[in-house]
């Protein structure tokens with residue numbers, strides 16, 4: 001609007017100047033009410049035109065100056081009305097809340113890796129506050145401690161940890177396993193996470209921790225403490241601490257049955273558990289349409305602190321009414337985990353039925369394969385080779401087995417129930 005008025009005023013000024021020029025050249029000047037004072041007569045018409053143009057330009061400049069002044073005044077008035085030029089900017093409106101997914105069809109729009117519907121729960125601040133003292137007991141100091149959570153939901157955990165004095169946290173929407181494969185993990189001092197509970201995520205994480213050797217704190221359902229892959233991990237970790245090579249695969253071979261595993265594996269693996277104060281159960285923030293509450297007790301599984309002293313220091317830092325448990329037996333005794341026979345199976349009879357069905361199917365498949373290959377794998381059905389009686393071998397076989405040169409003698413063949421490998425046995429069936 002203002003610009004239009006100014007343009008019109010400039011046009012009027014030019015028109016006026018032209019009119020005056022014409023009057024001067026022809027009929028003589030008649031001063032109008034808005035005309036500038038009559039100029040001194042010039043000898044030539046051209047000189048008169050120059051003078052008129054100069055005046056027109058001057059008028060134009062004046063009008064522009066006035067317009068600029070008006071614009072400045074308007075701006076100042078506006079600033080005054082809004083508490084001056086340094087008034088704080090109006091607060092930004094908070095970002096709209098992220099949607100709650102009602103089924104799996106929308107998950108890939110939010111997470112750039114395959115995920116399961118039931119895994120999208122964020123750890124609450126309370127849970128982090130319970131292990132804050134453990135984190136603070138680790139070197140370096142909290143402001144420098146590099147914390148890595150490889151499993152990403154909505155990144156809320158970074159804010160929680162910052163509020164507890166740990167600003168250096170990495171939790172990104174990246175595929176953890178791809179980063180492991182690419183060697184693209186962020187440098188970190190401790191791994192702190194609540195992993196997805198579905199599929200084989202937990203086992204994969206245990207395998208990673210076994211290899212990495214870095215301190216970790218994992219928030220897991222309490223029943224995981226009696227779960228075979230965790231006990232297998234403990235077995236492998238305890239062997240590593242004894243200076244022996246161990247992998248999850250190798251350990252699996254040795255720990256087929258829970259009964260095979262020692263009750264104090266946690267101590268051997270230098271691991272401890274932190275449970276919230278009695279009567280407290282963590283409430284997770286769901287990114288998906290949730291059940292009423294988590295059907296399990298969340299417990300922190302902590303390990304890889306290094307020496308026994310370092311492990312004790314970390315466990316000793318736990319406070320705030322939280323309870324430290326050293327073994328599965330203690331968790332059972334404390335009512336956190338049900339005994340081997342109870343718990344998970346009882347909790348979900350349907351899942352247990354499915355599990356039994358799957359095992360039966362697997363067993364059937366194995367039997368079929370055995371029949372197809374015409375090879376009985378059962379010890380009872382297999383041909384066993386045994387050494388001749390001790391007397392025939394010439395004396396105390398046990399003593400002879402200890403002699404140098406007999407290190408590679410097959411103990412099954414000479415002193416055990418017999419060797420089922422026969423010609424394929426990689427140990428010697430003859431004594432030196």
Ligand SMILES: C[S@@+](CC[C@H](N)C(=O)[O-])C[C@H]1O[C@@H](n2cnc3c(N)ncnc32)[C@H](O)[C@@H]1O
Pocket residue numbers: 111113114115116119120121122123149150151152153154156157174175176177193194195196197
């Ligand atoms: C139980 S939530 C916990 C999230 C977060 N760690 C926390 O404590 O709040 C597990 C998350 O793991 C994420 N996840 C699943 N597979 C993943 C992968 N391959 N890489 C990174 N994150 C993954 C899922 O998006 C899921 O939200």
